[in-house]
Amino acid sequence: MGPAPPDRSLAHMITPSSGGIVGHGLRRSFGDVQAVRNMEVSAPAGQVTALVGPNGSGKTTLLLMLATLLKPDAGTITVDGIDLAADPRGARSRLGWMPDTLGVWESLTTTEILSSVGRLYGLGKAESLTRAAQLLELVRLPEFAQRPARVLSRGQQQRLSLARALVHDPSVLLLDEPASGLDPDSRLELRDILRGLAREGRAILVSSHDLGELDEFSDRAVFVAAGETVQTQSLLEADAQERAYSIRSLDPAALESALDRHGVPHEAARDDRRAASTVHLASEAAAAQLLALLVGDGVPVVGFAPSAGALEETYRRTVGRLASPPTSPPAPPAAHTQEVAP
Numbered sequence: 001m002g003p004a005p006p007d008r009s010l011a012h013m014i015t016p017s018s019g020g021i022v023g024h025g026l027r028r029s030f031g032d033v034q035a036v037r038n039m040e041v042s043a044p045a046g047q048v049t050a051l052v053g054p055n056g057s058g059k060t061t062l063l064l065m066l067a068t069l070l071k072p073d074a075g076t077i078t079v080d081g082i083d084l085a086a087d088p089r090g091a092r093s094r095l096g097w098m099p100d101t102l103g104v105w106e107s108l109t110t111t112e113i114l115s116s117v118g119r120l121y122g123l124g125k126a127e128s129l130t131r132a133a134q135l136l137e138l139v140r141l142p143e144f145a146q147r148p149a150r151v152l153s154r155g156q157q158q159r160l161s162l163a164r165a166l167v168h169d170p171s172v173l174l175l176d177e178p179a180s181g182l183d184p185d186s187r188l189e190l191r192d193i194l195r196g197l198a199r200e201g202r203a204i205l206v207s208s209h210d211l212g213e214l215d216e217f218s219d220r221a222v223f224v225a226a227g228e229t230v231q232t233q234s235l236l237e238a239d240a241q242e243r244a245y246s247i248r249s250l251d252p253a254a255l256e257s258a259l260d261r262h263g264v265p266h267e268a269a270r271d272d273r274r275a276a277s278t279v280h281l282a283s284e285a286a287a288a289q290l291l292a293l294l295v296g297d298g299v300p301v302v303g304f305a306p307s308a309g310a311l312e313e314t315y316r317r318t319v320g321r322l323a324s325p326p327t328s329p330p331a332p333p334a335a336h337t338q339e340v341a342p
C-alpha cells in the first residue's frame with residue numbers, strides 16, 4: 001500500500017457551531033458618501049454565501065464592518081450569536097478576514113508568516129509551526145514552505161492569504177474578492193477549498209464581481225446595489241424560479257414552428273454565433289415538459305439549457321435593473337412567464 005494521502009481536512013480542529021454572521025440595519029458614510037445605506041446580510045454556518053454587487057455598491061465597506069475593522073454608523077452585527085459591539089474580542093476570535101490584497105512581509109517565508117500570525121494569536125512556538133504546515137498543505141502550497149512570499153504568483157498569494165485567515169481556526173470567514181485575477185485552474189482549486197471549509201461547518205461570506213462564479217462557488221447570494229441589500233436568495237430558490245432557456249436544434253425552422261404550435265413565445269438568442277431560440281419558462285418542470293414535447297414532435301434538439309446561471313439570472317433581474325453589472329452583457333428584455341401546456 002502507498003502512503004496515505006495528506007489530510008487536508010481541518011475538521012478535527014474546528015469547534016462546530018450553529019452560528020454564522022448576521023448584520024442588521026447596517027449603515028456607514030464617509031463624509032457625504034453613503035457607502036452603506038441599509039444592509040441586511042447573513043452568512044449561515046456550513047454554507048458559502050456570495051456578496052454580489054457592482055463597483056462601488058458598498059461590498060468592501062460592509063465586509064470591513066463585519067470584520068470589526070470599520071465602525072458602523074448604525075446597525076448590529078452578531079458572530080455566532082455574539083454581539084460584536086458588546087464583545088468585540090469574543091467576536092473577533094471567531095472571524096477570519098482575507099482582504100483583496102495580501103500585504104505580507106515579503107522577505108519572510110510562508111512558514112514564517114503563518115507561524116508569526118499564529119504566535120500573535122497566542123499559539124506556542126511548536127504549535128504555530130505545526131499549524132503553518134497544516135495550512136500550507138490545505139491551500140496546496142507545501143512546496144513553498146521555505147520560500148519567501150515575494151516569489152509567489154497572484155494565485156499562490158491568494159492561497160497564502162486564505163491560509164493566514166485560517167490560522168486561529170475561525171468559524172466565520174470573510175473573503176474580499178478571493179478569486180479576482182485567478183486563472184481557471186486556480187479558481188477551481190479555490191472553489192474546492194472553500195466548499196471543503198463550508199462542509200466543515202464554517203460560515204463563508206465571499207464578495208465577488210464575477211457573475212459566472214456565483215453558481216460555481218455559492219449556496220446562496222446576497223445581492224447589493226447602491227449601498228442597499230436588494231435580495232437574498234438560495235441556489236435552490238434560484239433554480240426554481242422563472243428562467244430563460246436557450247434551445248438549439250439541427251433544424252432551427254422546425255424548432256421555431258414547434259414553439260409557435262405550442263404557443264411558447266420565443267426570440268432569437270442574443271449570441272449571433274450559433275442559431276438558438278430563447279424561451280422564458282416558469283420552472284424546471286415546465287422546462288422538462290417543453291423538452292419532452294419538442295422531442296415528441298421530432299424536433300432534432302441538440303441543446304436545451306438555462307441561458308445563464310440561476311443566481312446570475314437573479315442578479316440581472318434585481319441589481320441589473322438598477323446598475324450595469326461590471327462583467328456581464330446588458331440585461332435581457334423583461335421575461336414572459338410561460339406555462340407550457342402538456
Ligand SMILES: Nc1ncnc2c1ncn2[C@@H]1O[C@H](COP(=O)(O)OP(=O)(O)OP(=O)(O)O)[C@@H](O)[C@H]1O
Pocket residue numbers: 030033034035053054055056057058059060061062209
Ligand atoms: N475610505 C473612504 N472614503 C471615502 N469614500 C469611500 C471610502 N471607502 C469607500 N468609499 C466610497 O464608498 C462607496 C462604496 O465603496 P466600496 O469600496 O465599499 O464598494 P465595493 O462594492 O467594494 O466596490 P468594488 O466592487 O469596486 O470594490 C464608493 O462610492 C466609494 O468611493
